[in-house]
Amino acid sequence: MHNLGFALDGAWQVLLAGLVLGAGLPIIFALGIRSLAWGAGEASVTGSGVTAPGPRRPIGTVIGYLLFAVVILGVVLGITFIVAGGFGYKLDFSNVFPTLIEK
């Protein structure tokens, strides 16, 4: 059953990539939402009761949008990946910054 070996070998890589991108990006997105709400000084429910609405915190808003930008970057990379594959290029991460190289 050589196929089982190949399949398990592929499976854990897919799982790893899936966790980093598929769970990681939404988590960053959720942090962005949390940060935005905090920045707006919104009331929130905690374990010890409801916190009073606070003052506006611009830094929270900025961090929130920064986190959204990270997510959008991730999505753009994902789309580039699909498109590049179709045109005979591939994304290369070997020098940290993603670059397009010919297959």
Next chain:
Amino acid sequence: MILALVVLTALAFDFTNGFHDTANAMATSIATKALRPKTAVALSGVLNLVGAFLSVEVALTVTNAVVKIQDKSGLPKAELLADGGSGLLLIILAGLVGGIVWNLLTWLVGLPSSSSHALFGGLVGATIAGLGWGGVNWNGDGSKLDGVVGKVLLPAVLSPVIAAVVAAVGTWIIFKITSGIAARFTDKGFRWGQIGSASLVSLAHGTNDAQKTMGVITLALIASGHWSDTENIPLWVKVSAALAIALGTYLGGWRIIRTLGKGLTDISPPQGTAAQSGAAAVILASSHLGFALSTTHVATGSVLGSGLGRPGATVRWAVAGRMIAAWMITLPAAGLVGAVMWWVGDMVGGVAGALVVFTLLVIASVAMYLRSRSGRVDSSNVNDDWDAAAETPVAPIPATATN
């Protein structure tokens, strides 16, 4: 003449592939009302169209994964061309019919089953009937993940589990992070999260699945001597396959959307975001690694996972069990239809045989369409409460392999 029937049938398969798989991308967005049903299917249709054109890579060797009717460059095996290619065309035709019939039947009972497995099943069945057991690539040659076992069976078992784990982890952490925040932030935020991630799934679907039809049509053209270039696909094939899958997607398989969006578990916007991002990441990562998997299995697994990951959510395991049962019989059932169609076509013989097969397909399709008219599911009632609806005629018929 036979060639025209094959092309028509291939486009029909592409169409069923589209409407069968709308649910994979859009069921969660429709269920959480992030998008209105009509808007969702329109968006998905357009992205499938775009995706289909992005797939410039030639998928001519698509059948090599499961059957031995082509050589490595994509040219049909010489011994199959002795009779002007009509023997090969009949195998392709019978295989496609097997795929379409199974797609329609699973749509009728509202079960998301893999369109690519239906196609592969039909081709395997038709090949066994036409060339015998040796014509099937069961287990590859040992050098890479290949064959019916490596390209179909193992990924089918592994991919839903992977997708479920990713979505469950994502959902669980998202609920931890956003607990207690005012709903006006989470609702608006995750609405966009859902639309974005669902769009990515649609795009990836167009790129992956339209290619298969393009490959099959081009193979038929080569077999009948109408095309010889294995590096390129005729433009009209690309355009018509892209349009067929987009149109099918836009029509929307509402029955399946309903099962996936409402039946499996009740989805909230954060879950939808986690489920679709998980699905998109798993699909992209695996196509990069050459790990062939079905969009349907991934999407279903991730919806299930988002139900497991959300504190307090329930998963309807009876629905999940029925889906898994349908997945297990997809290959043999589509194969059986494919084999029977080949025998019928071969018995009658020649152009008449192909016509008979095509007519049988039309009769079966019309019958299933008429059957679907009672207990209709469309954009107006796709979101009705699942448990209340179970008493109406929509109640699923047991998924048996009749045809």
